[in-house]
Amino acid sequence: MARRKGVMSDRLKMELAEELGVADIVRQEGGFGSVSSRDCGNLVRLAIQKAERSML
Numbered sequence: 001m002a003r004r005k006g007v008m009s010d011r012l013k014m015e016l017a018e019e020l021g022v023a024d025i026v027r028q029e030g031g032f033g034s035v036s037s038r039d040c041g042n043l044v045r046l047a048i049q050k051a052e053r054s055m056l
Contacts, residue, residue: 008047016043016050 013032017023022039026032
């Protein structure tokens with residue numbers, strides 16, 4: 001099954017990861033697959049908040 005192309009750029013994902021303090025995990029473990037579900041949820045929540053703020 002083919003993977004869907006992501007909506008967020010890798011740069012944006014790393015910026016969000018740095019804000020939440022999980023960027024080291026992403027760098028050391030080789031990607032976002034090693035980030036906990038809770039932290040991934042927080043990344044999505046932060047991305048949504050930023051998108052909503054930019055629309056105002």
